[in-house]
Amino acid sequence: MTSPKISPPKNAKTLADFRAIHDKSYVVPQKIKAGLEALGKEGWEYEMDFMRLCGVSSTDFASFRSDFLEHYVIVGGASSPKRVWVGSKAIAEKMRGMV
Numbered sequence: 664m665t666s667p668k669i670s671p672p673k674n675a676k677t678l679a680d681f682r683a684i685h686d687k688s689y690v691v692p693q694k695i696k697a698g699l700e701a702l703g704k705e706g707w708e709y710e711m712d713f714m715r716l717c718g719v720s721s722t723d724f725a726s727f728r729s730d731f732l733e734h735y736v737i738v739g740g741a742s743s744p745k746r747v748w749v750g751s752k753a754i755a756e757k758m759r760g761m762v
Contacts, residue, residue: 687723688727691719691723691724691727692730694718694719695717695719695724695727697717698716698717698748699734699748699750701716701750702749702750704751705750706749707748707749707750707758708747708748709745709747709748710724710735710746710747733752734749734752735748735749735755736762738762
């Protein structure tokens with residue numbers, strides 16, 4: 664007796680689908696990129712507000728912040744520095760020249 668052949672469902676989820684949901688090394692940078700796009704070319708936000716915009720926890724955000732060095736500017740003194748996230752690398756560079 665032979666066992667019946669079972670074919671995968673037509674809409675079976677792929678490895679890429681799994682990655683897009685569960686792989687933080689993919690998901691978090693994608694959320695940050697979407698947040699930068701939402702800021703627009705001349706928009707900016709302080710880091711806490713930007714994390715909320717991205718929908719990313721502070722722990723996850725901190726793990727991937729260094730991948731986006733060109734998109735933030737550090738403002739304030741050494742005792743209380745703040746990061747300002749900017750939608751455009753060019754505008755971030757101009758802002759660095761102002762502080």
